Amino acid sequence: MRSINLSAATWRKSSHSNQDGGACVEVSDGFTSVVPVRDSKAPRGPVLVFATGDWSSFVTAVKDGQLNG
Numbered sequence: 001m002r003s004i005n006l007s008a009a010t011w012r013k014s015s016h017s018n019q020d021g022g023a024c025v026e027v028s029d030g031f032t033s034v035v036p037v038r039d040s041k042a043p044r045g046p047v048l049v050f051a052t053g054d055w056s057s058f059v060t061a062v063k064d065g066q067l068n069g
Helices: 052-063
Strands: 011-013 025-028 034-039 047-051
16 A cells, blocks of 8 residues: 655545534545545544545435435
8 A cells, every 4th residue: 555645735624514623524635546534633643545436435425315324
């Protein structure tokens, strides 16, 4: 697996983020083949990196309500 340099990544919070900053994710859109995702409460913590197509499928499933329990 190749290493991805995230030092210059620009992060944005989920549009579903609340004002207190709880239970939020941040994503970085500046990459062509991957989407880095992190916990907004732990910006120096671990980052998950998803293939662009996998992330797109996940977001579509969330929007369509396919992941509701």
